[in-house]
Amino acid sequence: MSKKFAKKHPFNYLDVAIRAALFAALWWALNEGDNAAWTLGAPVVVLATLLSVAILPRLGWRFSLSGLLRFALYFLRESLLSSVDVASRVFRPQMPLQPDLLRYPLRLPADSSRVLLAAVTSLLPGTFCANLEGDELVIHALDTAMPIHDSLRRIEARIATVYRHELTEAP
Secondary structure, three states: OOHHHHHHOOOOHHHHHHHHHHHHHHHHHHOOOOHHHHHHHHHHHHHHHHHHHHHOOOOOOOOOHHHHHHHHHHHHHHHHHHHHHHHHHHHOOOOOOEOEEEEEEOOOOOOHHHHHHHHHHHHOOOEEEEEEEOOEEEEEEOEOOOOHHHHHHHHHHHHHHHHOOOOOOOO
């Protein structure tokens, strides 16, 4: 490895291990867990990892593992509760729904944490992130009578914990 390359791309074992694990998980998922696919998969994962280290700068993983675990548990609980709520609305004859588009001002910085918030919002029943416009999420809500802004603030705060971000007040 040349000194110029080494200076431009400092080697970090954790960064390389995380990239390799992500590529291995992707290979495993694409091949539906077929163990025979690893004959080709192992060299592909190694090559993809080396190429990503050479091409992409160090990713700078700033995640809080405990924050991620707490978020995962929170997300599972909220998914179950909101699924029950949506199912009960569907099976009630009066169907108490008030669908509409809402704008939610973001407090997270402009990075992947906003994308995660949009994705998580779309995975929870009753809400769908229709768009991410500048410093706002456009949310399609199944029932605007529900406290959607409060729920989004709680989710956003949990995501900020995962990313170790300080939240700014929305304009």
